[in-house]
Amino acid sequence: MDKRKEANLRVRRQITDTLFALMQKKSLSEITVSEIVKGAGVARASFYRNYCSKEDVLVMLIRDVLDDFRSKLSPGQESFYTYENILLSFRYFHAYRTYLLDLYHSGFLSVVLEELNQFHESIEGTMPSSSIEKYQLYMYIGALCNTAMEWLLEQDSATPEEMAQFFFRAIPSIPSPSGGG
Known part of the structure; x- marks a missing residue:
């Protein structure tokens, strides 16, 4: 697998894991994309390059x-x-x-x-x-x-x-x- 694909998979995994960790504390509707990207340590553009919404994750x-x-x-x-x-x-x-x-x-x-x-x-x-x-x-x-x-x-x-x-x-x-x- 090329390095870009590996990096993108890692970003997606970080976003997904962060969203699920946040869902342990509050409902999906209360979670913001800003919280997700901050917790995942990724850029907001990385989120929207992979997903349209939190539900899309x-x-x-x-x-x-x-x-x-x-x-x-x-x-x-x-x-x-x-x-x-x-x-x-x-x-x-x-x-x-x-x-x-x-x-x-x-x-x-x-x-x-x-x-x-x-x-x-x-x-x-x-x-x-x-x-x-x-x-x-x-x-x-x-x-x-x-x-x-x-x-x-x-x-x-x-x-x-x-x-x-x-x-x-x-x-x-x-x-x-x-x-x-």
């Missing part, structure tokens, strides 16, 4: 994590709904536990869910709006997100592997609407 974090997740999905699978991909999901939820819990406690879980829905659509495709089966896709991602969040909130001692096994058994298979992709 949250959305971009989620998208970055989902892009990384996509790169780790089992290749050649007909569907996202394999045990391996469900296990990977729970491993990611666990790895990003702190961010997810902060988003939850700050009232931004709906942002996570919306990004998961869009990600899910990009992988599985969408069904015609006249098809009642399209709701299976959203039922699945809602169940996955809700189950994972309750697991994280409870600080359950269950491992990602145990959660994936439970979820895989509990949720019926969902056929891919468009053959994937």
Whole structure:
């Protein structure tokens, strides 16, 4: 990776970490961009070169994590709904536990869910709006997100592997609407 990309990733990480640290003390609406850039030790221009708003920092974090997740999905699978991909999901939820819990406690879980829905659509495709089966896709991602969040909130001692096994058994298979992709 070239030095400019590395520097930009470091700036984005500093901004994100600072925003989440500030969210521990007050609501997002009370946080200013000035506080973020000061705490991150970056220029205001660096903030606006990467983000449009404070909320955009949250959305971009989620998208970055989902892009990384996509790169780790089992290749050649007909569907996202394999045990391996469900296990990977729970491993990611666990790895990003702190961010997810902060988003939850700050009232931004709906942002996570919306990004998961869009990600899910990009992988599985969408069904015609006249098809009642399209709701299976959203039922699945809602169940996955809700189950994972309750697991994280409870600080359950269950491992990602145990959660994936439970979820895989509990949720019926969902056929891919468009053959994937």
